[in-house]
Amino acid sequence: MRELLEVILDLGRPAEARFPAGDVLLNSHEVTEDDIQYVVARIGVFGDDNRAGIERTLHRISAIRNRKGKIVGLTLRVGRAVFGMIKLIDDLVFSEKSILLLGRPGVGKTTMLREMSRVLADEARKRVVIVDTSNEIAGDGDIPHPAIGHARRMQVKTPSLQHSVMIEAVENHMPEVIIIDEMGTELEALAARTIAERGVQLVATAHGNTLENLVMNPTLSDLIGGIQTVTLGDEEARRRHTKKSILERKAPPTFEIIVEIQGWDRVAVHPNVAQAVDNMLRGVSIAPETRWVDKAGKLHRSHTTAKPLMTTLPEKALGQVTGGRITKILPFGVDRGKLQQVVRGYQAPLEVVNDLKEADLLLTTKSYYRRGPVALGEAEEAGKPVYVLRKNTLPQLEEFVRGISRSATMTEGSSDSLLTAVQEAEEAVGRVLEGETSVALTPQNSYIRLLQHRIAQRHNLGSASSGQDPHRRVVIQPR
Structure with a gap:
């Protein structure tokens, strides 16, 4: 039960428990209206966002309604206070810079935010105010949960007013740090910029998995400085070797640091958001710092960059790997059968292996690389090159094998x-x-x-x- 994530109650279906490893049916009986009403009668009042809680706990209950507004489904999400969770980023928390947390739903953004609130209030002795729109950070009820330490909590009447409560917190309560969960509107992005310009440290979460998601999101791009189209003069365009209309960052980022949460024990950090965004707009590869904790509790760091295959890695670089001998490749997230088929077809000096210790390089795809699995961290730690395909397709594999083959025979x-x-x-x-x-x-x-x-x-x-x-x-x- 310690790994329980959610309990699902849907009218006319059996109750279901969700765990990281999969879903489990609790029994064979279908959920009835009486079952749903029994739960609703024992929790708090649902707000405009269809969320409620249990007083002085961190649990969250979300409702699904039919067209008439009647509740026909409930998602009971388990809330936990995990002390020590910010070990991965504790140096960033004390840096006094504004931090934005990104990650998929359920990856632990709010849990990390809650622990950061406690550490900043109790250990750093700062004046911390939490804008708790859904009562998810500090729990339901008027008395906040002890997990936030001495931080103060401001509740929000309705989610649409979150931006105004953010400004109210700065104007009325003299905070040194403001904590915000789930920034998702343009008004909230503008309010965050106003707060940052007043010298207050911001710590927040936003919708999105990576920095690239924010750059492509017109609503939230202001959090990383905003993107605008600029027309260059003829001389400047020639000097830069670009077309005359280019994309540039509009203003300094509201958040100086972005943390992409890839798992409970793994994050990717962009310590300089302004530089990362500028490089991205110029088409230059960005190199987030990957941090992870092993089973022994030891913190590891890596700065390896994900490079698009054959566009930034010329044959000369591939030749440094092969050295004129048979190159051993460990495919990770890549179809082993297709790779072996291409190797045989080109009669390439390559061998597909199963063990990282034997491999000269690791071959993976862009989607797998972004997830940051343990195998990639081990390869980076061992100094093995990691080559990233855009997609797990036959043309991409053929291009990779051709490049390796040519580099092996290149004089x-x-x-x-x-x-x-x-x-x-x-x-x-x-x-x-x-x-x-x-x-x-x-x-x-x-x-x-x-x-x-x-x-x-x-x-x-x-x-x-x-x-x-x-x-x-x-x-x-x-x-």
Whole structure:
């Protein structure tokens, strides 16, 4: 029962208990209206957000209503105070910088927020005010739960007024820290900026899994500075090698630090949000700091960057892995059968292994990398390169194997010719941006032509191959 997450009561269905490992039916009897009313009569009053609680506990009960407003389902969520949960980020909590927590539902955002409230109020001795919209941080009732320590709690009459209570907290109660759960509207984002500009430390949670989600969210993007389209002058566009209309950050971020909660014992930290957003808008890979705690309670950190395969890793870099011998690959989240099929088809000097200790590199997908599983952390700790495919598809696997195969047979002279071809493409891009109608490059093999096409694409220029092998070449021109 210590791992119980929720109990589900739906009219006409058996009651169900949810655990991290899966769901369990409590019995075979269908839930009746009397069962639901029995529960409703013993809890607090449901608010406009259809949430209620049990006085002086951290549990939350959410209602599902039919069209007539009658309750036909209940979600009884277990609330817990987990002391010591912020061990992963305790240095950030005491940094006096504003922190935004991101993560999927049920990953522990509110639990971590509650523990941060207690630590800041009791250990850092700061004046902490919690804006508790759904009474989920400090529990239901007028007396807050002891889990928040000496922090003060302000309740919100209705969720739509959360932004006004945030401003009221600053104006009336002189806080040094304000804690907010579930920021999701533009008004709340604007209120958060107002509070941050008054020198108050903000600690909040928001909807989204990663920093990329916030950048793409027009409602909440103001939390990380806002995104705007800027038109550059001709000279500046040529200097940057970009098109004239680009995306830039509009203002300083409201939150200086973002923590992506990937699990109870694993987070990814962006310690400098402004720099991370700027790099993302320029198309540069960002490198969040991954932190995790092992079974012995030891804290580990890693700064490995997720790199898009074959777009930021040229053949020369792949050659450093292979070293002219058979490369052993451990697939993680990648179809092993497809990978072996491609390796056989290309007769590549590769071997698919099952043990990380034998592997020269680990191959995974973008979706698996973002989850931050333990295997990736172990690979990073052991210094093994981690190559990230965009998708677990046959074309992506073929591209990866082709790159490894070529790098294994590449001589020093061919490395020099690759570098020369790339430099030639970069120079041609500069000439086209300065006004030339088209620039024809030196004839190259198909792989180098592919790299040259991608260089043109990166600078928003058009490119085409012309001629017949071995005299086939790339022509770069404006779009």
